[in-house]
Amino acid sequence: MKKITALVILLSGAALAHGQNFVKDNDLSKQVEIGIVEKLGDTIPLNLTFSDENGDKIVLGQLISKPTILCFVYYDCPGICPALQTGVAEVISHLDLKLGKDYQVVAISFNPADTPERAREVKSNYVQKISEEQRKDWHYLTGTQENITAITTAVGYHYIVQGMGFAHPSAIMIVSPHGKITRYLYGVSYLPFDVKMALFESQKGLSRPTINKVMELCFAYDPQSKTYSLQVTRIAGILILFCAIVILGILFLKGRMKSKK
Amino acid sequence: MINMDKPGNTPYVSYLKHEGKYKGLLGWLLTTDHKRIGLLYLYAIIVFFFVGAILGLLMRIELIAPGQTIMGPQTYNGLFTIHGIIMIFVIVIPALPAVFGNFFLPILIGARDVAFPRLNLFSFYLYILGAILGVLSQFAGSGPPDTGWTFYVPYSAQSSTNVIYALVAAFILGFSSILTGINFIVTIHRLRAPGMSWFRMPLFPWAIYATAWIQVLATPIVGITLLMVIAERVLHIGFFDPALGGDPVLFQHLFWIYSHPAVYIMILPAMGIVTEIFPTFSQKPVFGYGAIAMSSLAIAFVGYFVWGHHMFTSGTSYASRWVFSFLTFIVAVPSAIKVFNWISTMYGGSIDLKPPLLYAISFIFLFMIGGFTGLTLGSLATNIQVHATSFVVAHFHYIIFGGMGFATFAGIHYWFPKMFGRMYNNKVANIAWGINFVGFNLLYFPQFIIGIQGMPRRYFDYLPQFQPAQVISTIGGFILFSGLVLMLVNLMKAARKGEPAPANPWKGVTLEWQIPSPPPHENFEEIPEIKTKPYLFGTGNNE
Numbered sequence: 001m002k003k004i005t006a007l008v009i010l011l012s013g014a015a016l017a018h019g020q021n022f023v024k025d026n027d028l029s030k031q032v033e034i035g036i037v038e039k040l041g042d043t044i045p046l047n048l049t050f051s052d053e054n055g056d057k058i059v060l061g062q063l064i065s066k067p068t069i070l071c072f073v074y075y076d077c078p079g080i081c082p083a084l085q086t087g088v089a090e091v092i093s094h095l096d097l098k099l100g101k102d103y104q105v106v107a108i109s110f111n112p113a114d115t116p117e118r119a120r121e122v123k124s125n126y127v128q129k130i131s132e133e134q135r136k137d138w139h140y141l142t143g144t145q146e147n148i149t150a151i152t153t154a155v156g157y158h159y160i161v162q163g164m165g166f167a168h169p170s171a172i173m174i175v176s177p178h179g180k181i182t183r184y185l186y187g188v189s190y191l192p193f194d195v196k197m198a199l200f201e202s203q204k205g206l207s208r209p210t211i212n213k214v215m216e217l218c219f220a221y222d223p224q225s226k227t228y229s230l231q232v233t234r235i236a237g238i239l240i241l242f243c244a245i246v247i248l249g250i251l252f253l254k255g256r257m258k259s260k261k
Numbered sequence: 262m263i264n265m266d267k268p269g270n271t272p273y274v275s276y277l278k279h280e281g282k283y284k285g286l287l288g289w290l291l292t293t294d295h296k297r298i299g300l301l302y303l304y305a306i307i308v309f310f311f312v313g314a315i316l317g318l319l320m321r322i323e324l325i326a327p328g329q330t331i332m333g334p335q336t337y338n339g340l341f342t343i344h345g346i347i348m349i350f351v352i353v354i355p356a357l358p359a360v361f362g363n364f365f366l367p368i369l370i371g372a373r374d375v376a377f378p379r380l381n382l383f384s385f386y387l388y389i390l391g392a393i394l395g396v397l398s399q400f401a402g403s404g405p406p407d408t409g410w411t412f413y414v415p416y417s418a419q420s421s422t423n424v425i426y427a428l429v430a431a432f433i434l435g436f437s438s439i440l441t442g443i444n445f446i447v448t449i450h451r452l453r454a455p456g457m458s459w460f461r462m463p464l465f466p467w468a469i470y471a472t473a474w475i476q477v478l479a480t481p482i483v484g485i486t487l488l489m490v491i492a493e494r495v496l497h498i499g500f501f502d503p504a505l506g507g508d509p510v511l512f513q514h515l516f517w518i519y520s521h522p523a524v525y526i527m528i529l530p531a532m533g534i535v536t537e538i539f540p541t542f543s544q545k546p547v548f549g550y551g552a553i554a555m556s557s558l559a560i561a562f563v564g565y566f567v568w569g570h571h572m573f574t575s576g577t578s579y580a581s582r583w584v585f586s587f588l589t590f591i592v593a594v595p596s597a598i599k600v601f602n603w604i605s606t607m608y609g610g611s612i613d614l615k616p617p618l619l620y621a622i623s624f625i626f627l628f629m630i631g632g633f634t635g636l637t638l639g640s641l642a643t644n645i646q647v648h649a650t651s652f653v654v655a656h657f658h659y660i661i662f663g664g665m666g667f668a669t670f671a672g673i674h675y676w677f678p679k680m681f682g683r684m685y686n687n688k689v690a691n692i693a694w695g696i697n698f699v700g701f702n703l704l705y706f707p708q709f710i711i712g713i714q715g716m717p718r719r720y721f722d723y724l725p726q727f728q729p730a731q732v733i734s735t736i737g738g739f740i741l742f743s744g745l746v747l748m749l750v751n752l753m754k755a756a757r758k759g760e761p762a763p764a765n766p767w768k769g770v771t772l773e774w775q776i777p778s779p780p781p782h783e784n785f786e787e788i789p790e791i792k793t794k795p796y797l798f799g800t801g802n803n804e
Contacts, residue, residue, distance in 0.1 A: 096497055193499035193506025230500065230508075232485070233515065240481050247443070247477075251450040 034167045036184060037156035043179045044070075044154050050108065050141035053119040060151075061179070063139065067103040067202040068175040069195070072157050072168070074111035075122045080170045082125075083188040088172065089126045092138075094192040099130065100137035103199050107138070110152055110159060110166065112145040155181055176202040275682060279782035293378035294782065298385050299364030300680070306360065307749070309351045309392055314742060316344040321704075321738040324731050327723055337721035338407035339422070343399050345410025346427055350434045351392045353665055354523055357530035358441055358476070359388070361672050362469045364680060366445060368773045369463045371454025371791065373783045376447040384440040391433035398426030409719065411520070414501035414512040418493045425494060428487045435480045435487075438526075442476030445469055454772075456791035460554070463771050463795045464547065467554040468533025471561035475522045475529075479565070483519030486512065510575055517568035525564040527661060528628075529557055531668030532599055535621040538675050539603050540796045541769040542618040543610025547796045549602040556595035563592045573644045582641055589639035596632055600625060615767070616690035620671035623698050627663025631656055634709065649719075652712025655705045663701060670697070670748065677752060678766045682779035683759030689751040696744030703737025771795055 046061030071088060073081035085107065092099050099105070109119065119140035127135045152159070159168030172190065174183040183198040276296045283291050292298060320340055323330050332340070363381065367374055375381050399405045406427045408417040417424050449470050453462065489500045490512070499505025501512040540547045547553065569577060569585030603625060612618070634656040637643050647653065678684055707730035708716075716727050723731065765774040776784060 191499070191506035230511065232489075233511075236481070236485050240478060244474075244478055247446070251447065254451070256453055256455075257451045 033158050033160050035158055035169050036171055038184055039156045039181055042181050044175060045150050046179045048147045048150055050143040051116050053116050053123050053140040055116040064175060064179050066177050067199045069105045070173040070175050071107050072110050073107055074109050074166055075114045075118045077165060080188055084170050085126045087189040089129060091190045091192055091195050093129045095196055097196060097199060099134045105138040106141060108141045110148050112148060114142045116142055174198040174202050273777060273781045275779040276782045277779050293382050295363045295367050295375050295381060298381050299360050301385055302359040306352055306356050309347055313344055313347040313352060316340050318738055318742055321735040323721055325735045327725050327728060334721050339405030341719055342406050342409055346395050349410050350431050351395055353527045353661055355388060355438060356669060358469060358472055362445060362530060365773055366466055366469050368784050369466050369771055371457060371772055371789050372452035375444050376451055377444050380440055381444055384437045387433055387437035391430045391437060394426055395430035398423040411516060412490060414490060414509050415503060417490055418502040425491055428491050432484050432487045435484045438476045439480045442473040445473040454788050454791050461791050461794055464536040464553050465533040468529045468557045471557040472526050472529045475526050475561050479519045479522040482515060486515040513572050513575055517571045521568040522564045525560055527665040529560060531665040534668050534672040535624050538617050538621040538671055539606040541767050542613045542615060543607045544798055545606060545610035546798055546800055548605035552598050553602050556598045559595040560592060563588060567592055570639050573641060574648045586639055586641050593636060616687060616694055617671050617675035619694045620667050620674060624664060624667045624671060627659050627667060631659030631664055647712055649717060650712035651708040651716045651718050654718045655708035655712060658705045678762035679773055679778050681756045682762050683755050684762045685751055685755035685759055693744050693748035693751060697741060700737050700741030700744050704734050704741050707734045770798055
C-alpha cells in the first residue's frame, strides 16, 4: 500500500512538474510573440509594394538587386530603433565595402501609420556621415498593414502593439540579391567584420571576388555565439599534424638506409 | 670501441681544402657539405650576434641614468624590438641546430652528410634572406618597427612603422627552421651507421631529434599567424584587431604556441652539447643515458602545452591559468633530471677543467638561476607582481644567454679543434670565460632585484631609486662585451695560426674524435660499425 501511495505521489509530482513545463512552454511561445524565429534560406515575398521616402511606389523585387541589409523599425520609436539605425550608420562608415555599389540598406517601418514624409525626416538624422550620392541607397520604406504583416512573418520578425508603441526585437537581416535570407545579426551595434562576412556570404552562388571565398574558408559562422569565428587555425592545425604523422609513419616504415659502402 | 685506422697515418684532404665542382669562394657559397654549411651559419651568426649585442649595449647606455640619455623613447622602442628580433629569430633559434647540428649530427651518427644536402644549402639562403630583411626593417620605409619582438596585436596591426618587413623576415626565417628540422629528422631516421640503434646514439643527436620535431610542428603556426597579421595590415581582415572584429588574445595564443616551444628549440641542443662535454672532461660514462635521452623528448612534448603561462595577465580563464601554471611546473622535472645527471656524471670522474667544461659548469649555474626564476613567473600569484618587469628580462636572459649562449661557447671551445684543425690558447680562453661570467651576472642579476621592486621592462626612463642597479648593470654589460670580444679574437687567431690539433685532443670517445681534425670531405673513409653504447670510456660493454 505504502508503495502505491508513494507511486501516486511520485506520479502526481511528475505531472505537476510537467504542468510547470507546459506553463513555461507557453511563456516561450509568448516570448516568440516578440522576437525572431530565424528563417534562413527562405525567400522574402518580392511582389510586395511599399512607398519609399520620396513617396514613390516600389516593388521589393525591383529594389533588391544586390546584397541588402534589411531592418525593421518604426519612426516614432523611443527605444532601440534609433540605436539600431545609429548602429547601421556606424557600420556603413566603417565597412570597406561601398554602399550603393556592393550593398544597400532597406529600413521598413512596421507601423502602418508612418508616412514617407516622416521617413524622410528620420532618414536625414542617420545619413549625416554618408556621402550625398550614397544616401539614396539607404531606403526608408512605409506600407500597408497587410504588406507589413506579410514581410515580417516571412522573415520571422515578431512584435506586438504595446501602449502607444510597439514591443519588438532588434536585429538586422542580410538578404541576397535573389531575395534569400542569408544571415541574422542581433543587437543594435554590429561589427564591421561580421557584416562584411555576411554580405560576402549572401553572394554565394554568384560571381564574386576570390578574396571573399578565401575569407569564407578562414571563418565559419558559429551559431552558438552568433558570430563569425576563425576556422583557419583549426584547418591548419589538423593539416600540420596530419603531415607530421605521415612523415613519421614513412620514416618508421622505411627504417635505415642501406649504406652504400 | 670503434675500429678505425689511426687518423693521421693515411694522407687525406680535409673538408676545408677539398675542391669539388666549384673552387674558391664559390666552393663555399654553393657547397652542399654539411660541415661547410655549418661554418657558413657560424660566421653569419657571429656577425649578427655582434650587431644584436651592440644594440643591447646601446640600450644599456641609455639606461645608465634616468631621463633621456642618448636616445628618445621612439628610438629606444625600435632598438629593443630589433634587438629582440635579431637575437631570437636570427641567432638563438637557428644557432645550435644550424651550426653544431649541421656540423656534428651526421658525424656523430656515422653518416657522410645530411639526408638532403641541397635542401640544407637552400635553408641557409632562406636564413640569410630573412636575416637581411630583418636588418633592413631598421632602415627602409617608414622607420624601425616598435612593437617588440612579440608583435602583439592590435598595436602591430596599427603601428605605422616597418612591421611588415619584420614579419616577413620572421616568416622566412621560420621556413628555414622547418626545412632544417625536416632534414635532421630524416637524417637521424635514415642515415645512422650500421649497428647504431636508437639507444646507441650519442645524446647530442637525441637532443637535435627532439628539437627538430618542435621546429617542424610549431614553426608553421607562427608562420601562419604572422601571415594573418600581414593580411590584417594590408587587407584589413579582422583576425586579431578588435576594431575590425578580431580577437587580440587569439594572437597571443597563436604566437606563444610557437614561441614557447621555441625556447626549447634553443635550450634542448644546448643541453645536448653540455651532455657531450661532461663525460669527456670527466673521463667517465654519462650518468643516466636513458633518462637524459627521454627527458629531451619529454621537454619537447610538455613544452608544447605551457604557452598559456605568458598570458596570465591577459584575462584568460582561471581554469586555463592554473592548468598552464601546473604544466609549467611539470616541465621543470625533466630539466632537473638532466641537471642531476650532469652532476652525477662529474661525480667521481677525473675532472679536467678546460675551457669547454668551465663554460658547461657555468651553464648549469646560470640555467638553474634562470629555471628557478622561471618557476616564480610560472606561479599565478607571483606572476602578477613581476609580470612585464625587468625580472622577466633577467629571467629569460639567464635562460637564453646564460643557458643557450654559454652552452654555445662551451660547444665552440669543445669542437673548435675538430672544426678548424687547430688549437686555441687555453689561458686566454680561461680569462675570457672569467670576464664573461662576471660580466654576465653583473649585467643581469640586478635586473631581478629592481624587477621585484617594480622597474618595468621596455621603458627608456625610470625612477631615480633604480639608478644604482642600472649603473651596475651597464658596467656589467661593458665587461661582458669585452669578454666576448676577447673570446672571439682568441678563436679567430687560433683559426688562422693556432697549433695543429690532434684528432682527439680531449680524449673523447664519440665518433667525431675517431676521424682526423679537420674531418675529410665525406667524414669517414669507411662507415664504422657500432657495436656498443656510447660513452663507455673503457669501462667494458655494459649492454
